[in-house]
Amino acid sequence: MPRQFAYYPGCVAEFSSKELNATTKALAPLLDIELLPMPQATCCGAGDVAQAKPNLYLTLNVRILSEAESMGVDILTICNVCTLNLRRANKMVKEDSRVLEAVNEELVKAGARPYQGTIEVTHLLWFLATEEGLSLLEARGPRGLNGLKVAPYYGCQLLRPSSVMGFEDPDRPQSLERLITALGGEVSDYEGKTRCCGFPIILAREEVALKESHVALAGARDAGAQVMVTPCPLCHLAMDAYQRKTEQLMGEEYAMPVLHLPQLIGLALGLPTKTMEFKRHLVPVDEVLSIVGA
Amino acid sequence: MPATTFRIFRYQPDSGETESYHQDFQLEHGEKTTLLDAILRIQNEQDGTVAVRYSCRSAICGSCACKANGKTVLACMMQVEHVKTDSGQEIVQVDPIGNFTPIKDLVVDMTPFWDKFKAVKPFLIPDGPAPEKERLVPKAAMEKIAKESKCILCAACYSECNSLAADPEFVGPAAFAWGYRFAADERDGQRKNRAKLYSGEHGVWDCTRCMFCNERCPKGVDPRDAIEKLGSIAFQEKVTSDKGARHAKAFLISLRTGGKLNEILIAPYTDPIGAPFNAPLALRMAQKGKLPKSPLTHRVKDRDQVKKLIKNVKETI
Numbered sequence: 001m002p003r004q005f006a007y008y009p010g011c012v013a014e015f016s017s018k019e020l021n022a023t024t025k026a027l028a029p030l031l032d033i034e035l036l037p038m039p040q041a042t043c044c045g046a047g048d049v050a051q052a053k054p055n056l057y058l059t060l061n062v063r064i065l066s067e068a069e070s071m072g073v074d075i076l077t078i079c080n081v082c083t084l085n086l087r088r089a090n091k092m093v094k095e096d097s098r099v100l101e102a103v104n105e106e107l108v109k110a111g112a113r114p115y116q117g118t119i120e121v122t123h124l125l126w127f128l129a130t131e132e133g134l135s136l137l138e139a140r141g142p143r144g145l146n147g148l149k150v151a152p153y154y155g156c157q158l159l160r161p162s163s164v165m166g167f168e169d170p171d172r173p174q175s176l177e178r179l180i181t182a183l184g185g186e187v188s189d190y191e192g193k194t195r196c197c198g199f200p201i202i203l204a205r206e207e208v209a210l211k212e213s214h215v216a217l218a219g220a221r222d223a224g225a226q227v228m229v230t231p232c233p234l235c236h237l238a239m240d241a242y243q244r245k246t247e248q249l250m251g252e253e254y255a256m257p258v259l260h261l262p263q264l265i266g267l268a269l270g271l272p273t274k275t276m277e278f279k280r281h282l283v284p285v286d287e288v289l290s291i292v293g294a
Numbered sequence: 295m296p297a298t299t300f301r302i303f304r305y306q307p308d309s310g311e312t313e314s315y316h317q318d319f320q321l322e323h324g325e326k327t328t329l330l331d332a333i334l335r336i337q338n339e340q341d342g343t344v345a346v347r348y349s350c351r352s353a354i355c356g357s358c359a360c361k362a363n364g365k366t367v368l369a370c371m372m373q374v375e376h377v378k379t380d381s382g383q384e385i386v387q388v389d390p391i392g393n394f395t396p397i398k399d400l401v402v403d404m405t406p407f408w409d410k411f412k413a414v415k416p417f418l419i420p421d422g423p424a425p426e427k428e429r430l431v432p433k434a435a436m437e438k439i440a441k442e443s444k445c446i447l448c449a450a451c452y453s454e455c456n457s458l459a460a461d462p463e464f465v466g467p468a469a470f471a472w473g474y475r476f477a478a479d480e481r482d483g484q485r486k487n488r489a490k491l492y493s494g495e496h497g498v499w500d501c502t503r504c505m506f507c508n509e510r511c512p513k514g515v516d517p518r519d520a521i522e523k524l525g526s527i528a529f530q531e532k533v534t535s536d537k538g539a540r541h542a543k544a545f546l547i548s549l550r551t552g553g554k555l556n557e558i559l560i561a562p563y564t565d566p567i568g569a570p571f572n573a574p575l576a577l578r579m580a581q582k583g584k585l586p587k588s589p590l591t592h593r594v595k596d597r598d599q600v601k602k603l604i605k606n607v608k609e610t611i
Contacts, residue, residue: 011555015592016584039595042553047503048542049549051525056607060549063599110602156456160505161516170509171365172382191364196456196504203564204537205500206572211460212502241579280582 005076006068007035008086008121010233011043013078017233019277023262024078024124026275031128031136035076040067044085046234047157047200061089062103066115074120076127078262080232081200084157086121088164093117123158125231125261126167129175134182142268144184146292150264151188151225151256152176153216155235156196170194176229176261183268188226192219197238210246213238217246217254227288231261241282257285267292297322298374300336301387302344305396309343314396316387317341323374330358330369333388333400345399353512356448360400361389366453368512391453393462407449410465414473414492421483435480438611442475442520444513451507451517463496467507467517470498474520477527478611489524489533498524499538526611540564546604552591553600 013020028035041064043049050057064086068075077083093100094117104114127133152173159170168175173194177187195216198209217239220228230236240258247253259267263276273294278285298321305314319336327335330348337344348358351370358369363381369388377386394402420429451467458464465473470492477488492498498521507517528539544563548556561576562569569576579585594600 011557011592014554015557015586016579018583040599042549042594042597042600043545043555045545045549046555047522048545051498051522052529052539052542052546053607053609054522054526054611055609056604059603059607060600063603106603106607107599109606110599112596112599112603156504156506161508161518163508171380196502198456198460198502200503201457201500201538203561204541205461205502206568208457208461208464208500209502212456212504215459241575241584244578245575280584282578282582282584 002029002032002034004034004036004073006038006071006073008038008041008064008068008075008077008082010077010079010082012233012237017236017260017280019280020078020233020236020260020262023260023266023271023276026271027262027266027269030140030269030271031133033076036071036073038064038067038071044082046081047085050085057085058089058092058099059103059106061086062093062100062115063107063112065090065119065121066107066113068119069115070113074122077121077123078231079234080123080155080157081234083121083123084164090117090119090121091164123167123231125158125175125179128265129178134178137179137182137265137269140269142183143270144292145180145264145268146184148185148288148291149188149224149226150180150185151190151220151223151228152180152193153197153220153228153230153235153239153258154194155230155232156194158231159194176231179261179265180229183265185264185268188220188223190216190219190223190225192216197235199234199238202238202242206245207249209238210242210249213242214246214250214252217243217256218250218252220256221254225256226291227285228256228258229261229264230258233260236260243283255283257281257283257288259285259288267294295322296325296375298332298378299385300332301385302333302336302399303389303396304344304399306343306398308398325375327374328370329360329362329367329372329374329377329386329388332374333369345401347401354446356446359391359448359450359453361391361453363387364389366391366450366510368448368450371512391449393452393455393458394449404449406462407447407452407466407468410469411447411472414465414469415484415488416469416472416476418476418479418482419484420481429481431480439475439478441515442471445471445475445515445517446513448512450510450512451515454506454510456504456506457500457502460502461496461500464500465492465496467501467521470524471515471517471520474524474527477524485527486531486533489528489531492524493528493533493536493539497536498528499536499541523611526609530609530611537565548591549600550604553594553597554592556591557586
């Protein structure tokens with residue numbers, strides 16, 4: 001019996017970064033996971049709605065949690081920002097019954113199902129970096145990554161605030177490193193792996209954002225990485241789609257291909273490259289594919 | 295008794311040292327010795343020129359923030375042994391807080407921090423003449439600003455703010471925690487003016503949501519949450535012309551019209567003037583299929599519920 005999850009890919013993975021959604025869906029059966037769709041689920045608000053209308057943010061996210069509750073399964077995400085928004089809302093209502101009551105009142109008034117507070121939200125990385133997840137990967141007999149030098153890039157919102165996220169030490173995370181090593185890659189360690197990619201403000205404050213992503217891109221390059229891997233499609237857009245702009249602004253060259261986490265796993269497990277839609281990346285990944293022999 | 299190597303940042307321009315370096319000191323200390331006590335013992339027993347700023351030794355004055363193995367802490371609040379177990383390192387490296395210019399060893403120039411603090415007008419500005427007696431405030435109203443009132447201005451948040459590292463003019467988390475503390479105080483009469491003051495180019499919409507401030511604050515102030523609440527006050531006061539506020543509006547429009555993010559809308563709506571200059575990137579993204587082909591919104595099931603929530607849910611900050 002496969003492990004079932006209510007699948008919340010988030011807006012970016014469904015649209016701009018379809019390659020992430022496609023790869024996750026292709027990977028799931030190999031890892032004995034069944035991803036159940038959530039047809040009612042809205043955008044989580046990405047921190048923007050929380051900053052404009054915090055009560056609305058909370059109510060919308062609890063509505064998403066409630067849909068999963070009606071399905072009787074926990075939520076699986078593939079985006080840092082969605083994970084933080086859903087987990088934060090979950091914590092707020094689970095810790096204070098008066099808040100849950102007020103939110104449920106609004107949900108019922110709008111014709112939505114009230115939430116009882118029984119759902120957990122986890123990210124694919126967290127699921128796979130546990131013993132259960134790693135054994136699922138091992139069971140597939142990964143063909144490996146041929147010593148590919150991989151820079152783990154966590155970004156912010158899967159680590160901080162740790163009071164909401166709490167999977168691992170936000171200053172010394174090891175989940176990506178564990179996966180990279182288990183899959184036969186070599187970890188390129190660098191300080192910038194837990195710093196911000198700048199994406200949340202990239203449209204409103206582009207220069208500030210690009211200077212932020214520079215820190216991680218330059219760090220990964222200087223650590224000798226052949227590729228960067230990230231668990232977040234927003235970080236991916238900042239690092240991949242905007243990389244040339246960052247190079248122009250900073251007067252530097254990174255030439256750093258960036259993979260979504262499921263793509264790295266897919267390469268190690270031998271998923272067809274066509275399925276993982278690398279052609280949608282702005283920084284070419286050809287060299288990575290040739291190193292791993294894909 | 296544990297013994298530890300302390301690798302302390304040294305910089306003594308007054309003595310003609312133009313370059314900084316790290317100097318190792320060995321110290322035997324108690325199991326529960328704080329990092330500040332260890333530094334002060336090194337200063338007293340080994341090298342009187344080691345400079346550190348401190349006062350209360352009780353996590354109240356906020357003077358002794360520094361970096362211990364890369365992580366900003368209050369030196370008086372952190373035991374040496376805790377630094378070692380927390381970082382997984384036997385050597386304790388002590389550096390000045392980040393995003394500041396060191397003046398001497400661990401002492402930094404706090405001038406920009408205080409300038410920004412003053413710029414948010416961190417004091418009550420009530421409307422109208424003063425009442426005969428004191429202004430009474432209900433407990434619930436004070437609870438709204440209780441967390442932010444705990445800020446001791448230690449600058450631990452400022453030290454690791456990723457927006458500040460990229461934009462030194464960013465007002466920063468501590469000043470905005472104080473800004474919120476007064477903007478949301480019901481005795482204050484400057485709510486709208488504060489919303490305008492805090493929404494400038496280096497204001498609340500400059501925050502990149504790296505969450506380092508919430509993670510590092512030793513007093514549980516959660517400055518990012520304060521910045522978020524200032525955004526909400528800006529929306530309630532209809533101060534929404536900043537590109538950051540327009541970005542948030544684009545999300546609200548997306549939710550109202552379909553439920554999911556409308557990626558065709560978001561860039562031009564956020565920055566109608568600047569977006570055309572990003573045409574080369576947009577074109578390259580379009581070539582890779584990264585831009586939606588249709589401007590139609592993505593519709594979720596039962597979106598009438600979402601519309602009702604948007605209409606009904608009231609903000610309470």
